[in-house]
Amino acid sequence: MTAPSLTPFAHTLRIYWEDTDAGGVVFYANYLKLFERARTEWLRSMGFGQEELRMQTGAIFIVSQTSVRYLRPARLDDLLRVTVELRHAGQASMTIAQVAWRGDERVAEGEIRIGCVDAQSFRPRRIPDPLLQAMATHLPT
Amino acid sequence: MTAPSLTPFAHTLRIYWEDTDAGGVVFYANYLKLFERARTEWLRSMGFGQEELRMQTGAIFIVSQTSVRYLRPARLDDLLRVTVELRHAGQASMTIAQVAWRGDERVAEGEIRIGCVDAQSFRPRRIPDPLLQAMATHLPT
Amino acid sequence: MTAPSLTPFAHTLRIYWEDTDAGGVVFYANYLKLFERARTEWLRSMGFGQEELRMQTGAIFIVSQTSVRYLRPARLDDLLRVTVELRHAGQASMTIAQVAWRGDERVAEGEIRIGCVDAQSFRPRRIPDPLLQAMATHLPT
Amino acid sequence: MTAPSLTPFAHTLRIYWEDTDAGGVVFYANYLKLFERARTEWLRSMGFGQEELRMQTGAIFIVSQTSVRYLRPARLDDLLRVTVELRHAGQASMTIAQVAWRGDERVAEGEIRIGCVDAQSFRPRRIPDPLLQAMATHLPT
Numbered sequence: 001m002t003a004p005s006l007t008p009f010a011h012t013l014r015i016y017w018e019d020t021d022a023g024g025v026v027f028y029a030n031y032l033k034l035f036e037r038a039r040t041e042w043l044r045s046m047g048f049g050q051e052e053l054r055m056q057t058g059a060i061f062i063v064s065q066t067s068v069r070y071l072r073p074a075r076l077d078d079l080l081r082v083t084v085e086l087r088h089a090g091q092a093s094m095t096i097a098q099v100a101w102r103g104d105e106r107v108a109e110g111e112i113r114i115g116c117v118d119a120q121s122f123r124p125r126r127i128p129d130p131l132l133q134a135m136a137t138h139l140p141t
Numbered sequence: 142m143t144a145p146s147l148t149p150f151a152h153t154l155r156i157y158w159e160d161t162d163a164g165g166v167v168f169y170a171n172y173l174k175l176f177e178r179a180r181t182e183w184l185r186s187m188g189f190g191q192e193e194l195r196m197q198t199g200a201i202f203i204v205s206q207t208s209v210r211y212l213r214p215a216r217l218d219d220l221l222r223v224t225v226e227l228r229h230a231g232q233a234s235m236t237i238a239q240v241a242w243r244g245d246e247r248v249a250e251g252e253i254r255i256g257c258v259d260a261q262s263f264r265p266r267r268i269p270d271p272l273l274q275a276m277a278t279h280l281p282t
Numbered sequence: 283m284t285a286p287s288l289t290p291f292a293h294t295l296r297i298y299w300e301d302t303d304a305g306g307v308v309f310y311a312n313y314l315k316l317f318e319r320a321r322t323e324w325l326r327s328m329g330f331g332q333e334e335l336r337m338q339t340g341a342i343f344i345v346s347q348t349s350v351r352y353l354r355p356a357r358l359d360d361l362l363r364v365t366v367e368l369r370h371a372g373q374a375s376m377t378i379a380q381v382a383w384r385g386d387e388r389v390a391e392g393e394i395r396i397g398c399v400d401a402q403s404f405r406p407r408r409i410p411d412p413l414l415q416a417m418a419t420h421l422p423t
Numbered sequence: 424m425t426a427p428s429l430t431p432f433a434h435t436l437r438i439y440w441e442d443t444d445a446g447g448v449v450f451y452a453n454y455l456k457l458f459e460r461a462r463t464e465w466l467r468s469m470g471f472g473q474e475e476l477r478m479q480t481g482a483i484f485i486v487s488q489t490s491v492r493y494l495r496p497a498r499l500d501d502l503l504r505v506t507v508e509l510r511h512a513g514q515a516s517m518t519i520a521q522v523a524w525r526g527d528e529r530v531a532e533g534e535i536r537i538g539c540v541d542a543q544s545f546r547p548r549r550i551p552d553p554l555l556q557a558m559a560t561h562l563p564t
Contacts, residue, residue, distance in 0.1 A: 016181055017191075018174040018311065020304035022358050023542070027299065028486045029459070032452035033159040040157055040218075050158075051218040063451040067490035073545060076304050077181075077192040119446075122496060159452065161445035163499050164401070168441065169345045170314035177311070204310040208349035214404060217445050260305070263355060298463055299473075300456040315441040322439055322500075332440075333500040359463075359474040 008083040009045060009138075011038035015078045025073035031108045032066060035098045038082035039112070046134040057128045060119045064093070068110035078102055086138045092116050092124045094135065149224040150186060150279075152179035156219045166214035172249045173207060176239045179223035180253070187275040198269045201260045205234070209251035219243055227279045233257050233265045235276065290365040291327060291420075293320035297360045307355035313390045314348060317380045320364035321394070328416040339410045342401045346375070350392035360384055368420045374398050374406045376417065431506040432468060432561075434461035438501045448496035454531045455489060458521045461505035462535070469557040480551045483542045487516070491533035501525055509561045515539050515547045517558065 013034060021027035043050065054060050074080060081101045088095040093115045100108045116127045127135075154175060162168035184191065195201050215221060222242045229236040234256045241248045257268045268276075295316060303309035325332065336342050356362060363383045370377040375397045382389045398409045409417075436457060444450035466473065477483050497503060504524045511518040516538045523531045539550045550558075 014178075014181070016174070016178050017303050017305075017309065018177065021299050022302035022304070022306045023299075023483060023485065024304045024306075028489065029300065029452055029455035032455070033157070036159065036452070037155075037157050040155070049218045051216060060446060062446065062496075063493060065490075065492050066451070067488075069488050070486060073485075075192060077190045158444050158446075158450065162440050163443035163445070163447045164342060164344065164440075165445045165447075169348070170311055170318070170441065173311035173314070201305060203305065203355075204352060206349075206351050207310070208347075210347050211345060214344075296460075296463070298456070298460050300459065315439070318441065319437075319439050322437070331500045333498060357474060359472045 008085040009038075009042045010081050010083045011041040012079060012081050013037060015074055015076055015080065017076065020076055023073075025075055026078075026107075028068075028070050028108075031068055031070065031100060031110070034080065034082055034100055035068075035110060035112060036063075038084050038098060039096060042084040043131075046131070046138075048131050048134070053128060053131070054119050058119050059116050059125060059128055061114050062117055062122070063112060064115045065113035066110060068108060070108050072102070072105055072107050074100070074102060074107045080107060085140075086135055087111070087140070089127075089132070089135050089139060091126050091132075094127075149226040150179075150183045151222050151224045152182040153220060153222050154178060156215055156217055156221065158217065161217055164214075166216055167219075167248075169209075169211050169249075172209055172211065172241060172251070175221065175223055175241060176209075176251060176253060177204075179225050179239065180237060180255075183225040184272075187272070187279075189272055189275070194269060194272070195260050199260050200257050200266060200269055202255050203258050203263070204253060205256045206254035207251060209249060211249050213243075213246055213248050215241070215243060215248045221248060226281075227276055228252070228281070230268075230273070230276050230280060232267050232273075235268075290367040291320075291324045292363050292365045293323040294361060294363050295319060297356055297358055297362065299358065302358055305355075307357055308360075308389075310350075310352050310390075313350055313352065313382060313392070316362065316364055316382060317350075317392060317394060318345075320366050320380060321378060321396075324366040325413075328413070328420075330413055330416070335410060335413070336401050340401050341398050341407060341410055343396050344399050344404070345394060346397045347395035348392060350390060352390050354384070354387055354389050356382070356384060356389045362389060367422075368417055369393070369422070371409075371414070371417050371421060373408050373414075376409075431508040432461075432465045433504050433506045434464040435502060435504050436460060438497055438499055438503065440499065443499055446496075448498055449501075449530075451491075451493050451531075454491055454493065454523060454533070457503065457505055457523055458491075458533060458535060459486075461507050461521065462519060465507040466554075469554070469561075471554055471557070476551060476554070477542050481542050482539050482548060482551055484537050485540055485545070486535060487538045488536035489533060491531060493531050495525070495528055495530050497523070497525060497530045503530060508563075509558055510534070510563070512550075512555070512558050512562060514549050514555075517550075
């Protein structure tokens with residue numbers, strides 16, 4: 001019996017001047033921004049806005065670790081599809097795999113580790129329950 | 142008889158972490174980026190991609206002057222509607238008025254002056270004809 | 283009798299990859315960042331750190347208006363000297379003229395209007411007195 | 424006999440508004456920029472400017488892989504010391520370890536893999552000899 005193939009969440013975005021550098025291509029540091037936009041839209045697709053979460057629960061997410069491989073240059077006007085796949089979710093942290101695609105070419109790929117902390121103290125805290133439950137349905141089995 | 146009221150082109154975008162600063166609101170310098178994304182989509186709506194224009198005609202657009210007023214703070218997760226109105230178009234330059242709206246509140250507004258130059262020499266040159274013609278239909282009468 | 287010529291405060295900075303765009307030159311929106319670094323160092327030269335000011339007085343500065351003219355392209359590795367000249371200081375706002383120089387060439391110049399607000403409410407408030415007094419010595423006569 | 428302890432190259436920089444986000448701290452993606460400023464100054468300390476290298480040899484450096492751990496929040500006005508340690512240098516690539524310090528606290532640390540490519544074709548090419556030789560003196564033994 002084959003496992004159900006989950007199609008990962010994807011967010012499509014355009015490359016603008018602000019994203020490029022004098023090499024004529026997307027500045028590598030900016031892929032972390034592109035990845036984050038996709039994660040934000042992924043949370044929103046589950047019904048969670050980060051500003052709202054902060055005001056209601058005092059929780060914010062901070063990125064604790066990133067690793068990215070830059071595979072092909074992307075250019076002004078390119079349309080990229082950035083995927084979000086939850087790899088691991090603990091009580092207070094999660095790991096997310098992301099890929100930026102241009103058509104069927106991988107442009108960049110990375111793994112982002114995120115912690116949930118209290119917005120005031122920056123101390124680790126439990127991910128709010130409704131979000132934990134929503135994420136559970138996105139975990140690979 | 143009243144002139145027909147032209148609805149300006151508008152591009153809708155989301156505010157992400159990357160757009161904010163430690164004041165908790167959108168970093169003012171970033172409105173120039175938001176305005177530019179909208180101008181890029183406005184050009185695209187007329188059928189023009191800037192990378193394509195550069196490769197086919199050698200022309201690129203450079204911003205020569207900007208003036209912006211920051212009216213209200215925008216925040217993480219806000220959805221802004223950025224309008225683009227061509228105010229003046231010469232042979233080699235144009236002036237564009239832009240507003241960032243949140244609902245019916247003006248968040249920021251500005252005027253951007255843009256020149257057309259040769260991508261190699263950075264010398265002023267005539268805006269490619271098809272684009273000049275397309276823009277003519279967007280000028281106020 | 284000629285007025286004493288005040289040498290304006292200047293901050294020198296280097297252009298890095300992050301500052302450039304695919305045109306091969308400094309991305310125009312980034313001049314607002316370069317101007318701000320210079321203003322921050324100007325405040326520091328008078329003995330004021332903005333984080334400290336916020337914690338001690340609850341005051342933060344917000345930019346309410348910017349106008350910039352981009353005169354010449356700057357490039358990777360260029361060393362720019364950014365000047366800061368206080369043009370006007372009121373009880374709760376100030377206007378500052380700034381120029382980015384490369385050698386004796388003007389690369390960009392602008393005028394920045396800044397308001398003092400309460401960090402929580404974002405309502406206008408009086409600039410803290412010690413800073414007002416320090417700035418008074420920088421005003422043109 | 425103990426090996427001579429090499430003091431790594433360090434570049435000191437200030438945190439400005441542009442570096443922060445609405446969490447009140449440095450936006451994590453920006454550490455890649457801070458690391459790069461330090462690498463640029465490290466190259467310069469050996470006598471190499473990247474714009475000059477490109478014009479003289481046609482070589483540019485592209486970042487092919489980054490991994491960063493964010494250990495402590497840094498804030499507006501913080502002064503960070505960013506170190507650069509060459510870990511490996513091949514014919515066409517190098518790996519560099521970097522740490523951002525605030526006093527004797529590690530704020531962020533990472534490893535950056537860089538390739539040398541032709542500025543036009545983006546194909547891998549040999550690092551220019553004078554630079555290879557200069558870097559050899561920075562390798563751990």
